[in-house]
Amino acid sequence: MKGIWGLGLVASASLAAGAAVKTTVAATSVSDASSFSYESIQLTDSVLKDVSTQLENQTLANMFAFANSSTSSKQTKRSLFHSCKVMPGDFLWPIDLIWDIFDALLGGSLIKTVPLAAYCYPEWPEYDATKCETITADWLTSNLHMSDPTSIMLLLYEGRSCLPSPYNYTGTCTQGAYPTYAVNVSTVAQIQLAVNFARNLNLRLVVKNTGHDFNGKASGKGALTIWTHYLKEKEYYPSFKAANGYVGPAVKFGSGVQVWEAYEFAKSVGHSVVGGEAVTVGLGGGYTAGGGHSPLSSMYGLAADQVLSMQVVLADGRFITASSTENSDVFWMLRGGGGSTIGVVTSLVVKALPKLETTSVTFNFTVSDTPGPDAFWAAVKSYLDNFETFVDAGTYGYYYIGASSAEIGTTYAGDTDYYFRMESFLAPNMSLAETKALVAPWFETLDNLNVTYTPWWNTADNFHDTWEVSFPQEYVGTDVVKTASRLLPRSVFQSDDLLNQTWAAYKDGIDKGLFIAGFHISGTGIAVEPPKDTSVLPAWRDTLTHVIVGSEWNFTSSWDVVESSTLFVTEWMDVLREIAPDSGAYMSEADLLEPNLQEAFYGVNYPRLYELKQKYDPTGLFFALTAVGAEDWEVQTVDPLPYSWNNNGRLCPKSS
Structure with a gap:
């Protein structure tokens, strides 16, 4: 076998020779998006043939091969015999030489990972007191975790295994569910190699852009990570003709683009795009694949509704384009059917929306700013009374309710330090005067209840500038919260009885030690008709609020406390499930223990989604x-929790 470094040079030359020529986009209407530079470098059969020749070892070459009917049959047969994913220390785990060859083929982009906080622990070779001090100071900021290949923002789901003091559950640091290796991808070919390598060697594979996901999809014990964070290319098409009949402006984004980058780019070309509320959200991953709610959703629908085409590396390693006419079943599935399901999106083309004058208002009040608890809860009720009006005007509101002098979370069950915080009420396509007129009836009710509050108004001639000041970066990096959620439909707010039940449920939850982070929002924008060819949970189309309910504990709380708190919030959510039994939950901000989660997250689409997953x-x-198909597997969690409560364990076919 030739030397590894020579192999790397030959492989790089082969990949370059196999690169597709990037097409030039004319100023006139185009019917297909050109490939980004990183998408033009692809793994092909001819490239793999060259690699096989250089390796002079067919067994090695097969590790990087595309799936075919023969290999798929063998893999499926192994799965039927309950073959768990291979873990470090297993007999079949690749030896270091294999990882070196893989790295050489990747051009040196393989990372042997360590937990981000390992720099704080003397038993780790990476120990560095100065670096630890910096990491600890920045631990609760999103940027720190986004720039690491394996760190995630909600650490409960990787196993609480390595946090710096004072955030650590124990005084030790272990790998936990932080993946063992990561590929810092800069080409489609690298993604294809990683997909083929993981599939052929039966490794656990995860995908990370920022690690924002509420349920820790980017974590996995012993896994290989495809890190898409630096796929940042963007391209504007003044006139794009999509396969579904859409003709108009569009933007193509790389899958590493975050919403703040997408918003900035859209502003620079005189448009708006649908993206998430939080700065940390990645546009092209699980956010859009899972539906994707947005401050613009009550105007234009969900993120999945905006997609005109996408490019994807499928589980067989092949790179495809998907649209309403080309690979249309993949297109349907990845517009609402969830991330981490059948492939890795490398880019997507989305509608470029009009430049929107946008206004926002932010304010808060506590029980101390009212005549007492009855007035406080009457003020909360007055907000719920206006949900239908606010959503039908195309607006979006992000609100918190709890009981805490710090005005975050709920300190303890029975605490009466109630607060209401309007993180931001955002009115796209509305002037300051129009927004003030819209909220005037609500504010009049607050005034009549003798509520003291101070609105902070922002307005700009474009969406980005108002969004930027209205939704600051949120705190992350802790393992002390468990959440569940429910979508409540319009019918709840058109029934006095159901509305009163909802209001009573809010108060009951807070009094029992929970907190609420909710949104008034619709998945059916007032400016457009939602597309028919998406797998978005149908309940989104009739939603007026997405309600997240959470339980908290301390940094040093035991796993017993975590388990009991988790079970409590899941059980309490039955109150909202009974109020809206035919609705569902937003899969990206939902409860891992959601009863009948296939129905709750996917609705009537699930049978077809499952069929496509198998295909x-x-x-x-x-x-x-x-994700779709999760019921076929279990994470054999090593923490003192039931299986599949987090990603810190071996992934195996589910026990019969």
């Missing part, structure tokens, strides 16, 4: 705890 990923290469 495109028969070996279960892609997995997430809330």
Whole structure:
């Protein structure tokens, strides 16, 4: 076998020779998006043939081969015999030489990972007191975790295994569910190599852009991570003709683009785009694949509704374009059917929306700013009374309710330090005067209740500038919260009885030690008709609020406290499930223990989604705890929790 470094040079030359020529986009209407530079470098059969020749070892070459009917059959057969994903220390785990060859083929982009906080622990070779001090100071900021190949923002789901003091559950640091290796991808070919390598060697595979996901999809014990964070290319098409008949402006984004980058770019070309509320959200991953709610959703619908085409590396390693006419079943599935399911999106083309004058208002009040608890809860009720009006005007509100002098979370059950915080009420396509007129009846009710509050108004001639000041970066990096959620439909707010039940439920939850983070929002924008060819949970189309309910504990709380708190919030949510039994939950901000989660997250679409999962990923290469097909697998959690409560354990076909 030739030297590894020579192999790397030959492989790089082969990949370059196999690169597709990037097409030039004319100023006139185009019917297909050109490939980004990183998408033009692809793994092909001819490239793999060259690699096989250089390796002079067919067994090695097969590790990087595309799936075919023969290999798929063998993999499926192994799965039927309950073959768990291979873990470090297993007999079949690749030896270091294999990882070196893989790295050489990747051009040196393989990372042997360590937990981000390992720099704080003397038993780790990476120990560095100065670096630890910096990491600890920045631990609660999103940027720190986004720039690491394996760190995630909600650490409960990787096993609380390595946090710096004072955030650590114990005084030790272990790898936990932080993946063992990561590929810092800069080309489609590298993604294809990683997909093929993981599938052929039966490794657990996860995908990370920022690690924002509420349920820790980017974590996995012993896994290989495809890190898409630096796929940042963007391109504007003044006139784009989509396969579904849409003709108009569009933007193509790389899958590493975050919403703040997408918003900035859209502003620079005189448009708006649908993206998430939080700065940390990645546009092209599980956010859009899971539906994707947005401050613009009550105007234009969900993120999945905006997609005109996308490019994807499937579980067999092949790179495809998907649209309403080309690979249309993949297109349908990845517009609402969830991330980490059948492939890795490398880019997507989305509608460029009009430049929107946008206004926001932010304010808060506590029980001390009212005549007492009755007035406080009457003020909360007055907000719920206006949900239908606010959503039908195309607005979006992000609100918190709890009981805490710090005005975050709920300190303890029975605390009466109630607060209401309007993180931001955002009115796209509305002037300051129009927004003030819209909220005037609500504010009049607050005034009549003798509520003291101070609105902070922002307005700009574009969406980005108002969004930027209205939704600051949120705190992350802790393991002290467990959440569940429910979508409540319009019918709840058109029934006095159901509305009163909802209001009573809010108060009951807070009094029992929970907190609420909610949104007034619709998945059916007032400016457009939602597309028919998406797998978005149908309940989104009739929603007026997405309600997240959470339980908290301390940094040093035991696993027993975590388990009891988790069970409590799941059980309490039955109150909202009974109020809206035919609705569902937003899969990306939902409860891992959601009863009948296939129905709650996917609705009537689930049977077809499951069928497509078996078609495109028969070996279960892609997995997430809330994803399509998750019921076929279990994470054999090593923490003192039931299986599949987090990602810190071996992934195996589910026990019969």
